[in-house]
Structure formats: structure tokens, C-alpha cells
Amino acid sequence: VSVDYINRFRTAKEKRLVFEALETGKLDLIIGTHAILSKKIKFKDLGLLVIDEEQKFGVAAKEKLKNIKVNVDTLTMTATPIPRTLQFSLMAARDLSVIQTPPPNRQPIHTEVRTFNHDLIQDAILYEVNRGGQVFFVHNRVKTLPEVMTMVRKMCPEVKVSMAHGQMESKKLESELMSFVRGEIDVLVSTNIIETGLDIPNANTMIINNANNFGLSDLHQLRGRIGRSNTKAYCYLIAPPMSVLTPDAKKRLKTIEEYSDLGSGMNIAMRDMDIRGAGNILGGEQSGFISDIGYDTYQKILDEAIEELKETEFKDLFDTPGKPKDGSNYVREVQLEIDHELLIPTEYIVSTQERLHLYSRFNELKNEDEIFAFEKELKDRFGRLPKQVHELFNGLRIKWLARPMGMEKVVLKNNKLRCYFVRDAQSPYFETDVFGRMLGVVSRPDLPYSLHLKKSKVYLILGLEGVFSLKKALEMLRWLAEEVGL
Numbered sequence: 001v002s003v004d005y006i007n008r009f010r011t012a013k014e015k016r017l018v019f020e021a022l023e024t025g026k027l028d029l030i031i032g033t034h035a036i037l038s039k040k041i042k043f044k045d046l047g048l049l050v051i052d053e054e055q056k057f058g059v060a061a062k063e064k065l066k067n068i069k070v071n072v073d074t075l076t077m078t079a080t081p082i083p084r085t086l087q088f089s090l091m092a093a094r095d096l097s098v099i100q101t102p103p104p105n106r107q108p109i110h111t112e113v114r115t116f117n118h119d120l121i122q123d124a125i126l127y128e129v130n131r132g133g134q135v136f137f138v139h140n141r142v143k144t145l146p147e148v149m150t151m152v153r154k155m156c157p158e159v160k161v162s163m164a165h166g167q168m169e170s171k172k173l174e175s176e177l178m179s180f181v182r183g184e185i186d187v188l189v190s191t192n193i194i195e196t197g198l199d200i201p202n203a204n205t206m207i208i209n210n211a212n213n214f215g216l217s218d219l220h221q222l223r224g225r226i227g228r229s230n231t232k233a234y235c236y237l238i239a240p241p242m243s244v245l246t247p248d249a250k251k252r253l254k255t256i257e258e259y260s261d262l263g264s265g266m267n268i269a270m271r272d273m274d275i276r277g278a279g280n281i282l283g284g285e286q287s288g289f290i291s292d293i294g295y296d297t298y299q300k301i302l303d304e305a306i307e308e309l310k311e312t313e314f315k316d317l318f319d320t321p322g323k324p325k326d327g328s329n330y331v332r333e334v335q336l337e338i339d340h341e342l343l344i345p346t347e348y349i350v351s352t353q354e355r356l357h358l359y360s361r362f363n364e365l366k367n368e369d370e371i372f373a374f375e376k377e378l379k380d381r382f383g384r385l386p387k388q389v390h391e392l393f394n395g396l397r398i399k400w401l402a403r404p405m406g407m408e409k410v411v412l413k414n415n416k417l418r419c420y421f422v423r424d425a426q427s428p429y430f431e432t433d434v435f436g437r438m439l440g441v442v443s444r445p446d447l448p449y450s451l452h453l454k455k456s457k458v459y460l461i462l463g464l465e466g467v468f469s470l471k472k473a474l475e476m477l478r479w480l481a482e483e484v485g486l
Contacts, residue, residue: 008033046069133204159186192222338411344389407462438462
């Protein structure tokens with residue numbers, strides 16, 4: 001395989017020869033920076049596009065890459081995918097593989113958010129240098145970089161300090177970086193130019209100045225430059241006091257401090273999407289209105305829109321023979337309104353973060369076996385389940401029963417159970433066998449329950465008096481589901 005590369009350090013003549021070889025097909029594989037986006041590049045037959053460090057390519061750049069050839073196989077690799085790319089994967093528009101296993105003997109990087117403090121910086125640098133290591137000091141302003149270098153030299157006069165940034169002459173930049181790689185320099189004061197590609201196992205302390213001005217993926221990538229051996233690494237995020245930061249900057253710093261475990265890039269990317277929004281899926285914008293309504297709500301609206309299209313415009317495509325015709329085809333989610341406490345009490349699990357994590361797992365439960373396993377885990381970790389948690393599981397079971405029966409809402413208040421059927425009076429649900437059998441059951445004179453149907457302005461409601469508990473409501477709905485053959 002013939003391989004070549006292209007970047008800003010190559011001469012005009014070398015670039016021309018590479019372009020010619022690509023166009024004629026003599027060159028099989030080209031490795032390059034954004035220089036690959038040049039209009040001069042023409043491929044004889046492009047088959048595979050690999051985008052490494054995908055977060056460094058904006059939406060416009062990726063659209064350009066796609067336009068090189070229609071239907072090219074694409075593999076994107078990144079520690080922290082940008083929200084729009086992550087959204088494609090979560091929608092199943094792209095396959096996603098996650099590697100969470102770190103290399104052997106790696107340790108999590110100790111991460112702290114601190115305000116600017118001379119003593120802290122001095123101690124961090126001297127501690128690292130005295131144990132034989134090296135330090136990255138990241139300051140992302142080329143103009144004031146020499147001042148920062150002078151400050152570090154004054155703090156630690158016995159330490160060798162050097163500087164690197166993207167506006168330096170290429171040979172000088174290469175020389176400085178190679179000196180650092182060889183261990184001739186103790187502290188490298190640089191911009192975020194170092195965030196990709198450098199693998200220096202001996203550098204295990206990083207100080208990031210004005211960390212509040214960096215994006216989440218930048219911070220994660222920068223932090224990934226240290227801790228690349230079996231030595232404990234330290235990352236200090238220097239920022240103004242939390243009280244003066246913007247809400248988004250606070251969220252970013254808290255996220256990067258919280259997720260310091262190895263392989264946590266996916267969690268950081270998910271939080272990034274929550275903060276910034278996933279953007280317009282079909283457009284060129286990377287951030288969109290999702291940030292105003294939250295990711296879950298956005299997904300729900302999107303799913304509803306897709307389901308609506310399946311039932312209307314694309315009915316012929318999706319109305320497959322043998323498709324079950326119960327209420328679950330017409331009810332997307334059952335709303336539960338109950339005057340009992342359905343929650344995980346704070347006295348049972350104190351940590352808010354842990355409770356939220358368990359709620360999200362609870363929402364993913366699909367059957368009784370999964371409930372049993374989840375209950376067992378909770379008992380094992382936190383002790384005997386309180387009544388509210390049992391009620392929470394019963395509430396979930398009620399939702400499972402109500403959906404196939406075509407109930408959009410179940411209300412249990414003042415010892416009265418009210419089940420609201422599909423809101424749309426023209427819905428095909430009212431022509432299904434399930435609803436027909438439901439009417440047959442309700443009209444029977446020999447019922448063990450006093451059921452009655454009534455029509456409000458909007459809903460058809462099934463009512464039952466004397467339901468004193470969630471357990472009783474569950475028992476009644478189980479009986480009804482059995483009677484209608486579900």
C-alpha cells in the first residue's frame with residue numbers, strides 16, 4: 001500500500017506531487033489535517049474516509065468531506081463526540097462502538113477546579129519535577145504566553161521552562177516539542193496546540209489556566225495528555241470563583257471534575273449534549289433549541305413526530321400484516337397521576353446523583369424479571385425497600401398494563417380510579433378487537449367490579465369507585481387485561 005501525508009509543513013512542490021498521485025490512483029492512502037479539504041484534492045476512487053479526533057472538525061468541514069464522494073464508508077473516532085454526531089448515533093442513524101477498557105496499569109487522573117493561586121501552582125510544579133516528571137501549563141492566549149512563561153520562571157527559578165504555540169515557525173515549534181519529549185525541559189507553557197497526538201508518559205501534571213473558557217471536549221482531550229503511564233497524574237483547572245462564572249461554564253467545570261475515571265468520555269459527551277443541545281439533525285447548525293427543553297423532551301417530541309408520520313403519510317410502508325392491533329400501537333406513554341408517594345426517599349439513598357441514576361435505570365425496565373433483579377440490587381446495596389419504592393414499582397406495572405388497553409392516562413385520587421382512553425376520537429384504536437372486547441366486559445352484569453364508562457369533552461373514561469391503594473388498582477387492571485385477552 002502506498003501511503004503519504006499532507007499538512008502545512010510540506011512545500012508547495014511536495015503537495016502538488018501528492019495531489020497528482022491521488023488523482024491518478026498511484027497513491028492508495030492519504031493522511032492529512034484539514035489540508036485534505038483543499039479544492040485541489042481529487043480522488044480517483046475514494047472508498048473509505050476515517051476521521052480521527054472528530055471533535056476537531058466542525059459541521060461545515062464534515063459536510064465538505066462528505067461531498068468528496070457520495071456514499072463513502074465513514075469511520076469517525078473521538079474520545080468526546082460533538083453533540084450532533086452523538087445524536088446521530090443515539091437515533092440509530094449511525095452505528096456506535098464504545099471502548100471503555102483502559103490500557104493496563106493506567107490510573108484515573110486526579111482533577112481539581114481551583115482559583116488562581118501562586119502557591120498552588122508552585123507546589124504542583126515542584127512536586128512533579130522533584131519526582132522526576134514534567135508539567136504542561138496551558139494558557140490559550142498567544143499574546144500573553146511570554147508573560148506566563150516569565151511568571152513560571154520566577155516562581156520556580158531552578159526549573160527549565162519553554163514555550164510552544166501554533167504561530168511559531170514550524171522548525172522552532174518542532175524543536176521545542178522534541179526537547180520536551182526528550183526530557184530536556186521540565187515545564188512546557190503552551191496553548192491548546194498540545195491537546196492531540198502527544199504521548200509523553202513522563203508528563204503527569206497539567207495546569208490549565210482560565211479553564212472556564214474551554215469546551216468540555218477540549219478539557220477532556222487536554223487532560224488526556226497526562227496519565228499515560230502507571231504514574232498518578234494531576235490536573236488543575238484554574239478558573240475565577242464559581243459565583244462569577246456563567247451557568248454553562250459552571251456545568252462544564254463540574255462535569256470534567258466529576259468524570260475523571262478512565263473511559264468516561266462518553267459520559268462527558270452526553271453531558272456536553274445536554275448543555276449545548278444536539279443541533280438541527282438535517283442542517284448545518286451544531287447547537288440548537290434542544291438546550292432549552294432538555295434532551296429527553298427533545299427525544300420524546302422527535303419520536304412522536306416519527307410515529308405520527310408512520311401512522312399518516314407513510315402508513316402503507318409501516319402497516320405490515322400481522323402487526324399487533326392492541327392499544328400500544330396508539331399510546332406512546334401512559335401518564336400516571338396518583339396521590340400516593342412514588343419515589344426513592346432521600347433517607348433511603350442520600351446522594352442526589354445516585355438517585356437520579358437509579359431513576360434513569362428504573363425507566364428502562366421492561367418486564368417482571370428486570371424489576372426482580374433491580375429490587376434485589378437495591379436491597380443488597382441500600383437495605384430493605386421502603387413503601388414508596390414498592391409503590392414506584394407498582395406504578396410502573398400499571399403503566400405496562402394500561403398501554404396495551406389503550407389508556408393514555410391513569411388517575412387514582414380520593415379512592416377513585418379513572419382510566420382515560422386514547423384522546424383522538426377518530427383514532428383507529430376504537431376499531432380494534434381489544435376495544436370491542438373492553439366494551440363487552442364493561443357491559444356485563446356479573447362483574448366483580450363496579451365499572452362505568454363516561455364521555456368527557458375530550459376523553460372516554462373508564463371509572464371505578466372504592467380503590468383505596470395502588471395495589472388494589474393494579475389487581476383490578478390485571479383482571480381487566482385478562483378479561484380482554486391481553
